[in-house]
Amino acid sequence: MTRYCLTAFLLFIAFGCRQETSKNASEGTQSVQKVDSARIKGTASKKFRTFEGLTDTTFVRLADFSDGFAFDMRYATENNFLKEKVYDCAECYTRVKTVKALLNANADFRKAGVKIKFYDCYRPNSVQYKMWEIVPNPQYVANPEKGSIHNKGGAVDITLVTLKGEELDMGTDFDFFGKRAYHHNTDLPQEILDNRKLLKETMEKHGFWSTRTEWWHYNLQGAHKDPVANFKWECE
Structure with a gap:
């Protein structure tokens, strides 16, 4: 009984660690994608001007x-x-x-x-x-x-x-x-x-x-x- 409980406990710990690692990896990927998307959007909005405030002869x-x-x-x-x-x-x-x-x-x-x-x-x-x-x-x-x-x-x-x-x-x-x-x-x-x-x-x-x-x-x-x-x- 003691050996069975110890094995079950170790399996529970290992499974929990894998879940946490997977969760962190997923969150990390999502974070990078959001940052990259924001960076690209920000660059594009700064790169091209609009004609607002400009006369046709400028x-x-x-x-x-x-x-x-x-x-x-x-x-x-x-x-x-x-x-x-x-x-x-x-x-x-x-x-x-x-x-x-x-x-x-x-x-x-x-x-x-x-x-x-x-x-x-x-x-x-x-x-x-x-x-x-x-x-x-x-x-x-x-x-x-x-x-x-x-x-x-x-x-x-x-x-x-x-x-x-x-x-x-x-x-x-x-x-x-x-x-x-x-x-x-x-x-x-x-x-x-x-x-x-x-x-x-x-x-x-x-x-x-x-x-x-x-x-x-x-x-x-x-x-x-x-x-x-x-x-x-x-x-x-």
Whole structure:
């Protein structure tokens, strides 16, 4: 009888310990999940800004409002027709009204399995003068005396990439100065024509208009009325 009681007592202790260990492990897992969820939620809420309190003409950084775009800011590198880095760092700034239109356009693009990739956005007027010195041709570079719509925060140079980041074939590289980049040039493979059509029709649907000589350039309607700016953004 004594041996039976001792065995039963030891089994009771062992079973109780396993239950407590299992309970603690479960509580620990739940605690970690809650903390991780709160951390992610907090990060997301801090990352993206809203338009509350901002006027449509305020300059803002596009990346503060969405992570759904891709970027290859060419003028922050030497991979451009200037062969010179003219931006201290790669940022895409533009006016709030332009950002709103871009967000709506990109939502449509994403339904088609692609998204916008930026080459250039707002451009300080001082940079426009450098470009004009190299290419003083208004077909390709706006006269800095009047200012480009890039200088006004209403123009963007863009292409399309898949959601995995693969560029669609548009027939030429960005800043190709020649007839192959013209919108009316139909002497191109059908795939290129289809890609350009998707880009152009979607951007026009959301209030942008294209320029004849550059498949990548889009101006927001009415942006030509805004004043020329020459501020440079801060780099972190």
